[in-house]
Amino acid sequence: MTASVAIVLAAGKGTRMKSDLPKVLHEVCGKSMVEHVFDAVRGAGVQRIVCVIGHEAGLMRERLGGHEDVEFALQAEQNGTGHAVQMAADLLAGNDGPVLVLAGDTPLLRSESLQALLDELTSNEAAAVVGTAITEANQGLGRIVRDADGEFTQIVEEKDATPDQKAIQEINTGCYAFDCRSLFEALAEVKPLNNQGEYYLTDCPAILRGKGRTVLAAAKLDIHEAMGVNTKEQLADVEQVLKQRR
Numbered sequence: 341m342t343a344s345v346a347i348v349l350a351a352g353k354g355t356r357m358k359s360d361l362p363k364v365l366h367e368v369c370g371k372s373m374v375e376h377v378f379d380a381v382r383g384a385g386v387q388r389i390v391c392v393i394g395h396e397a398g399l400m401r402e403r404l405g406g407h408e409d410v411e412f413a414l415q416a417e418q419n420g421t422g423h424a425v426q427m428a429a430d431l432l433a434g435n436d437g438p439v440l441v442l443a444g445d446t447p448l449l450r451s452e453s454l455q456a457l458l459d460e461l462t463s464n465e466a467a468a469v470v471g472t473a474i475t476e477a478n479q480g481l482g483r484i485v486r487d488a489d490g491e492f493t494q495i496v497e498e499k500d501a502t503p504d505q506k507a508i509q510e511i512n513t514g515c516y517a518f519d520c521r522s523l524f525e526a527l528a529e530v531k532p533l534n535n536q537g538e539y540y541l542t543d544c545p546a547i548l549r550g551k552g553r554t555v556l557a558a559a560k561l562d563i564h565e566a567m568g569v570n571t572k573e574q575l576a577d578v579e580q581v582l583k584q585r586r
Contacts, residue, residue, distance in 0.1 A: 344386065344387050344388055344435070344437050344438075345386065345387075345388045345389075345390065345432060345435055345437065345438075345439040345440070345520065346381040346386045346388075346389050346390070346439065346440040346441075346442060347390045347392065347425055347428050347432075347439060347440070347442070348374060348377055348378070348381070348389060348390070348391045348392065348442050348443075348444045349392050349421060349424045349425070349441070349442070349443050349444055350362070350364045350374050350391050350392060350393055350400065350444030351392050351393055351394030351395060351415040351418060351424055352364075352394070352395060352418060352445075353394075353395040353418075354366075354395075354445070354570065356570045356571045357569075357570070357571065357572060357575075358572070359572075360396075361396075362395050362396045362399065362400055363445055363569065363570075364400075364444040364445050365399070365400070365403055366569070366575055368447045368569075368575065368578055368579050368582055369579060369582050369583065369586075372403070372404075373444065373445050373446075373447040373569060373578075374391070374404065374444040374445075374447075375404070375407075376447035376448075376449070377442055377443075377444055377446060377447060377449055378407060378410065379451075380449040380450060380451050380454055381440060381442065381449075381451075381454060382409070382451075383450075383452075383454075383455075384440070384451045384452075384454035384455040384458060385455065385458070387409060388409055388411070389407070389409055389410045389411070390410075390411050390412075390413055390428045390431050390432065391404060391410050391411070391412055391413070391444070392412075392413045392414075392415050392424045392425070392427050392428060393412050393413070393414060393415070394414065394415040394416065394417075394418055395418075397412075397414055400412070411431055413427040413428045413430075413431055415427045419532070419537075419538055419539055420532070420538025420539040420540055420541075421538075421539070421540060421541035421542070422527055422530045422538075422539030422540050422541045422543065422544070423538065423539040424541075425441055425523070425527060425541055426524075426527050426539070429527075432520055432524075435520045436520060436521060437519075437520060438458055438461050438462060438517055438518070438519060438520065439517070439518050439519075439520045439523060440454055440457070440458070440515070440516065440517055441515075441517075441518060441523070441541065442454075442514070442515050442516075443514050443515075443568055445568045445569045445570070446513075446514065446515070446565065446566065446567065446568050446569075447569070447578055447582070448564045448565050448567055448578060448581055448582065449515065449565050450561075450565060453471070453515075453560050453561045453565055454515070454517075456558070456560040457469050457471050457515065457516070457517040457558060457560055458517050460517065460556055460558045460560070461517040461518075461519070461556075464554055464556060465554060466519070466553075466554040466555060466556050467518065467519050467522035467526075467548040467551075467553035467554055467555055468516060468517070468518045468519070468522065468523070468526075468544065468545045468548050468553075468555045468556070469516065469517040469518075469555075469556045469557070469558050470484065470492065470495065470516055470545055470555070470556070470557040470558070471512075471513045471514075471515035471516060471517070471558060471560055471561050472484050472510050472511060472512060472513060472557050472558060472559045472560075472561065473510070473511055473513050473559060473561045473562055473565070473566050474509050474510055474511075474559055474563075475509060475511060475563040476509055477563065478506075478508070478511050479498070480498055481498065481511040481512065481566075482495045482496065482497050482498070482511060482512035482542060483495070483496050483498070483501055483505050483508040483510065483511060483512070484508065484510040484511065484512060484557045485505060485508070486510075486557070492545065492549070492555055492556060492557035493546070493549070494545070494546045495512045495542045495545065497542070510557070510559060511563075511566065512542065513561045513565060513566035514566065514568065515561060515565070515566075516541070516544075516545075518544070522548055522553060523544065525548075526543075526544040526545075526547040526548050527539075527541075529547050530543045530544065530547070545557075564581050567581070
């Protein structure tokens, strides 16, 4: 079964790019980063894309308005990833199916990896699947914590991780598949209890697990797919990977 919906988070300014252009509109191999993400989700069978915009929203609508399968949700204030997804709630009020949640600055995502997350979700009748990757280069990335039976328990950000957790090589890629109703049910319970006072999407899988729902972490992506772009140097790195693939 394929998803009918993807939520693509594209509201950030991207100050480290040192550019007035919204980060996700910077091009990789002749196409904006966010449009590479759109292509990947379409290849995974998605028929409807909700793009969450914020910074330079008018320019984003102008540049991306030609995509007939893309709708826009506005995040006027950037209060975290959980808050960004919540901005899509009204548009998806009638949706009962699976939904992918992805970052708009990850142009190396592959359709087959996203399809694998959706297959995990539906075949296990899960509420959520966290897309993970295995890497020794785990610095700065959220770690996937599992119990003695190997079951997912939580995502721990590096700044909150114990020395043992910092050694974990399975990382959160920021790609998720959710049952749509379960997603918004969990978001309603997310609290901004962190130093930034933000609503974190990463809290949702643990909330759903606490309700007794099936939540999985699946290593279906490679570390390149998790490469988000925050600087022009990283943009060049991503372009190099894409050229090698082609």
